[in-house]
Amino acid sequence: MERIDRVVSPIREKLNRRVNLEQRLQELLTAREVKAFRMEHPEVPQEVYRRSIGALHQLVEERGHCDQCPGLENCPNLMQGHQPELAMYGGYLDLRLQPCPKLIAKEKERNRKRLIKSHHIPTDILSATFSSITPNNARKPAIIAAVKFCQQFAQKRPERGLYLYGTFGVGKSRIAGAMAQKLVDHQVDSLMVYVPDFLREIKESIRDGMIQEKLDALKKATVLILDDLGAETLTPWTRDEIIGALLQYRMTEKMPTVITSNLDLDELEDHFAYSDKGGTERMKAKRLMERIRPCMDDYCVEGPNWREQG
Known part of the structure; x- marks a missing residue:
């Protein structure tokens, strides 16, 4: 029994990870920014989104920061004062960073x-x-x-x-x-x-x-x-x-x-x-x-x- 568990447990964990990733993907696909991108690019297959879940996660997280902006000096985004946008690169979705309105105003x-x-x-x-x-x-x-x-x-x-x-x-x-x-x-x-x-x-x-x-x-x-x-x-x-x-x-x-x-x-x-x-x-x-x-x-x-x- 112990020998079977050693074989089955990694498989079960792998399946659970797949299920969790799939659930997370479905959550991300309902996010406002992702839905807007999908409407503009209906030709992008579901598999591309699945391969790009990390970029989707960062997009939704950082756009959430922007929705509740704590101010330019306290911006928690990976690149301060920038907002991510989705873009296609070689079969994957990646992030393109654009300066946010507050950074643009500061530069002006x-x-x-x-x-x-x-x-x-x-x-x-x-x-x-x-x-x-x-x-x-x-x-x-x-x-x-x-x-x-x-x-x-x-x-x-x-x-x-x-x-x-x-x-x-x-x-x-x-x-x-x-x-x-x-x-x-x-x-x-x-x-x-x-x-x-x-x-x-x-x-x-x-x-x-x-x-x-x-x-x-x-x-x-x-x-x-x-x-x-x-x-x-x-x-x-x-x-x-x-x-x-x-x-x-x-x-x-x-x-x-x-x-x-x-x-x-x-x-x-x-x-x-x-x-x-x-x-x-x-x-x-x-x-x-x-x-x-x-x-x-x-x-x-x-x-x-x-x-x-x-």
């Missing part, structure tokens, strides 16, 4: 941060979008021009920039921030700087010898956004060697620049003509404006203060 945000750089710009300005700006007839022409500027990158880089001016709080900086966000859709990098703070930083950089490096970053950005030009305290050096050199480079290289200001172009020229030594320097101001007027389309941004009314 990482790409956005890589493409949008800034100096001294508030987060609410950088996160602005065109859909978040309340439209009105006074802002509409500037917004349309800003959107068209970004859309041009789908074909080629525009040579002309924008000059957005108007009183405080009408949304000039928010439009510029929305432009930076929109440019990401075209894989275009931008650099937005708050001019008064940047010039203060440049003066402090005289001691550490970093002026040229910081200036080069502004020169070479695909789209440079100078926010609140005209609000800075100018010296002949910052006007001629920093702002003048920067705009001269970008004009020569035909690289578009976007400027926001509380001053219209004539008022900006007066600002550039002011000398901290007394008197005015009209010719230097005119020379600087020749790097702005011919290179930009100017739009007056009007309307209610967005901080109060959106």
Whole structure:
């Protein structure tokens, strides 16, 4: 009797394993993901599913994790942030991994941060979008021009920039921030700087010898956004060697620049003509404006203060 059991037991265990595998296969075949694949591929015979039970098991298990996602950082799937899909390979079913929506969103945000750089710009300005700006007839022409500027990158880089001016709080900086966000859709990098703070930083950089490096970053950005030009305290050096050199480079290289200001172009020229030594320097101001007027389309941004009314 003992000798018979030694022969029969392995056979019985093998049969039980087959029965269990068959039961598990039938369970897996009822899973949502497997049923969807079978409907798309009715030509795949049952035997292929039987040979691929390991892949089916992993598919159902990991898709179950996705249904009750604990968050990207705690993803329990074999490859974090990826969802499995069934695919045919040499008579077997195998898994093809695709990034999940959360991973795609994270990569998009990482790409956005890589493409949008800034100096001294508030987060609410950088996160602005065109859909978040309340439209009105006074802002509409500037917004349309800003959107068209970004859309041009789908074909080629525009040579002309924008000059957005108007009183405080009408949304000039928010439009510029929305432009930076929109440019990401075209894989275009931008650099937005708050001019008064940047010039203060440049003066402090005289001691550490970093002026040229910081200036080069502004020169070479695909789209440079100078926010609140005209609000800075100018010296002949910052006007001629920093702002003048920067705009001269970008004009020569035909690289578009976007400027926001509380001053219209004539008022900006007066600002550039002011000398901290007394008197005015009209010719230097005119020379600087020749790097702005011919290179930009100017739009007056009007309307209610967005901080109060959106």
